[in-house]
Amino acid sequence: MTMPTQRASSAQSIHLPGRLVAxxxxxxxxxxxxxxxxxxxxxxxxxxxxxxxPGAPKLALVKIADGFHDPVGVTAANDGSGRIFVVARAGRxxxxxxxxxxxxxxxxxxNFNPLGSDVQTGFVEQGLWSIALHPKFKENGxxxxxxxxLPFNGASIVARFTVDPASPDQITKExxxxxxxxxxxxxxxxxxxxGGRIAFGPDGMLYIGKGDGGWEGDxxxxxxxxxxxxxxxxxxxxxxxxDVPYAVPKDNPFAKADRPQLMSLFxxxxxxxxxxxxxxxxxxxxxxxRNPYSFHFDAKxxxxxxxxxxxxxxxxxxxxxxxxxxxxxxxxxxxQGSHCxxxxxxxxxxxxxxxxxVAEYPHQEPYPGAEKLTDGWGCSAQGLGVANYAGMxxxxxxxxxxxxxxxxxxxxxxxSKWQMQELLQTNLQFTSGTVDAxxxxxxxxxxxxxxxxxxxxxxxxxxxxxxxxxxxxPAGAETARTRxx
Amino acid sequence: xxxxGPAVPRVRPRIGCAGASLALALLAFxxxxxxxxxxxxxxxxxxxxxxxLEEGEAETPALKEFKETGVNPYRDQAEAVADxxxxxxxxxxxxxxxxxxxxxGPSLVDDKHVYAQTATDAxxxxxxxxxxxxxxxxxxxxxxxxxxxKLIAYVRSLGR
Numbered sequence: 285m286t287m288p289t290q291r292a293s294s295a296q297s298i299h300l301p302g303r304l305v306a307x308x309x310x311x312x313x314x315x316x317x318x319x320x321x322x323x324x325x326x327x328x329x330x331x332x333x334x335x336x337x338p339g340a341p342k343l344a345l346v347k348i349a350d351g352f353h354d355p356v357g358v359t360a361a362n363d364g365s366g367r368i369f370v371v372a373r374a375g376r377x378x379x380x381x382x383x384x385x386x387x388x389x390x391x392x393x394x395n396f397n398p399l400g401s402d403v404q405t406g407f408v409e410q411g412l413w414s415i416a417l418h419p420k421f422k423e424n425g426x427x428x429x430x431x432x433x434l435p436f437n438g439a440s441i442v443a444r445f446t447v448d449p450a451s452p453d454q455i456t457k458e459x460x461x462x463x464x465x466x467x468x469x470x471x472x473x474x475x476x477x478x479g480g481r482i483a484f485g486p487d488g489m490l491y492i493g494k495g496d497g498g499w500e501g502d503x504x505x506x507x508x509x510x511x512x513x514x515x516x517x518x519x520x521x522x523x524x525x526x527d528v529p530y531a532v533p534k535d536n537p538f539a540k541a542d543r544p545q546l547m548s549l550f551x552x553x554x555x556x557x558x559x560x561x562x563x564x565x566x567x568x569x570x571x572x573x574r575n576p577y578s579f580h581f582d583a584k585x586x587x588x589x590x591x592x593x594x595x596x597x598x599x600x601x602x603x604x605x606x607x608x609x610x611x612x613x614x615x616x617x618x619x620q621g622s623h624c625x626x627x628x629x630x631x632x633x634x635x636x637x638x639x640x641x642v643a644e645y646p647h648q649e650p651y652p653g654a655e656k657l658t659d660g661w662g663c664s665a666q667g668l669g670v671a672n673y674a675g676m677x678x679x680x681x682x683x684x685x686x687x688x689x690x691x692x693x694x695x696x697x698x699x700s701k702w703q704m705q706e707l708l709q710t711n712l713q714f715t716s717g718t719v720d721a722x723x724x725x726x727x728x729x730x731x732x733x734x735x736x737x738x739x740x741x742x743x744x745x746x747x748x749x750x751x752x753x754x755x756x757x758p759a760g761a762e763t764a765r766t767r768x769x
Numbered sequence: 770x771x772x773x774g775p776a777v778p779r780v781r782p783r784i785g786c787a788g789a790s791l792a793l794a795l796l797a798f799x800x801x802x803x804x805x806x807x808x809x810x811x812x813x814x815x816x817x818x819x820x821x822l823e824e825g826e827a828e829t830p831a832l833k834e835f836k837e838t839g840v841n842p843y844r845d846q847a848e849a850v851a852d853x854x855x856x857x858x859x860x861x862x863x864x865x866x867x868x869x870x871x872x873x874g875p876s877l878v879d880d881k882h883v884y885a886q887t888a889t890d891a892x893x894x895x896x897x898x899x900x901x902x903x904x905x906x907x908x909x910x911x912x913x914x915x916x917x918x919k920l921i922a923y924v925r926s927l928g929r
Contacts, residue, residue: 648874656876684903686864688902711900711903712903713904714903734863735864736904744906765814
């Protein structure tokens with residue numbers, strides 16, 4: 285158990301990888317200006333709804349395609365094909381090509397096993413969540429998925445499949461079986477808080493959002509336990525021989541924690557002892573997370589945003605600069621957002637453990653017994669993507685699953701603080717998002733709320749949307765019903 | 770917080786009532802005293818909502834009367850309210866709480882409405898039928914319109 289520490293992080297060291305320095309120079313930005321962001325040092329520096337993001341436009345959601353069964357993930361092709369991969373919770377990946385949903389799924393995990401589907405979907409948080417394309421997908425055809433396994437009693441499976449160049453729009457059952465490579469099998473103690481999204485970072489590593497394993501209140505203390513893979517962002521190197529599932533990147537923060545070593549008791553400082561993390565899982569990149577269902581990199585900077593789904597009262601948005609060396613502790617279950625967990629409301633006192641979020645928003649009841657809010661609230665933060673268009677710069681778009689609100693989170697250089705602004709409210713139940721090849725943010729919605737879930741193929745269908753400036757909506761386009769703030 | 774409240778009533782009176790004040794019309798709907806054909810609107814933008822029956826769905830006498838008058842005949846009808854309770858517990862309770870004071874979803878009682886039109890049966894019907902925001906998706910096609918009236922009758926029985 286890591287002890288709570290009062291860590292007030294402010295000016296972050298600036299250590300830009302060479303590729304970023306080059307990119308920023310080309311873009312004409314000064315590195316100091318771009319990376320002036322600071323992680324909040326105190327709770328009052330954490331952004332909440334009510335802020336104003338400079339340049340934030342009036343937005344609209346334009347429908348790209350519909351008819352999806354519980355779409356809970358989406359990824360855009362990185363091979364120039366313009367294809368969009370929509371993840372259906374039941375265990376299929378649907379392909380949108382030239383604006384049309386292809387009749388056959390790109391990938392189907394429900395029928396390759398003669399005993400039935402390979403995907404556990406009994407609870408709405410279970411299913412196939414995500415697909416990620418290898419950075420060299422165009423050359424090697426590798427795709428990676430993350431799902432709850434039925435044969436393994438709900439365990440998280442991370443697996444790789446490979447596209448046959450002769451069949452670029454469909455991985456057939458035969459090809460699936462021939463090319464399958466399982467990278468990870470993470471046992472799941474309860475049927476909720478899986479996390480879900482997997483994505484490659486600008487460094488070519490695969491990042492995996494993994495929840496605390498469920499129930500509520502993190503009964504396993506997974507958030508602060510470095511010896512388990514739960515409640516973490518994991519980072520692995522997938523470029524290994526076929527008989528090696530994955531490798532731990534040498535620069536992971538706990539990469540060397542488990543190496544055999546001689547014990548030394550004397551002549552070591554307390555600081556020296558404190559960095560000894562024997563037993564820590566070396567795949568860990570960040571920890572202290574409750575349910576990081578979604579996270580996204582800023583394509584312009586390499587910065588990472590994490591939408592960590594909260595429990596009863598607060599949703600939090602975390603941020604780390606591209607220069608991060610990992611190892612951030614986001615505080616769960618000692619903190620939820622910038623608040624105590626369990627929260628008691630005004631006047632509560634507790635240590636802030638690890639790194640504060642940059643933004644947070646409340647549920648309808650921000651603390652037990654609080655007067656219910658009539659506006660600005662939600663229940664489950666779904667990160668959609670980082671927007672760098674239509675007047676938005678490095679703005680993380682976050683949709684709420686309950687309230688249909690679309691929030692923006694961005695650093696306000698003029699005011700030297702993070703801002704969180706409700707950009708609009710929709711009639712949609714947001715589930716996921718990604719950044720399309722053209723830079724615009726895409727979003728999916730389902731009709732699959734906890735109490736309404738009738739099964740991943742029985743619920744009313746969901747849709748795929750493009751978030752764009754309202755004054756750029758093409759004539760005749762179908763848009764989501766919205767309420768502008 | 771944005772500080773924006775549910776400022777604009779979004780239940781529109783029929784065109785023939787245009788001369789009357791909106792507030793008066795709302796009061797009339799809320800009390801169920803004015804037999805007036807309701808116009809169903811979405812709470813976001815006040816856009817009219819059509820409420821066609823599903824294939825094979827019956828227009829019960831109660832539903833017919835409601836669509837002609839805006840008055841919910843199931844109010845205070847014990848059997849219908851009991852049916853409404855069953856529906857509420859199945860579909861609504863987890864979000865809106867057993868006493869409808871709100872949980873993940875907003876309160877449906879005591880005038881603490883996120884959407885002002887919730888105060889009238891026609892306004893609440895429009896939201897149940899077509900949805901509002903996020904998790905409050907429309908129930909058309911999932912429960913019958915007649916059941917929606919029973920559900921509303923039950924919710925009204927709680928707010929007393």
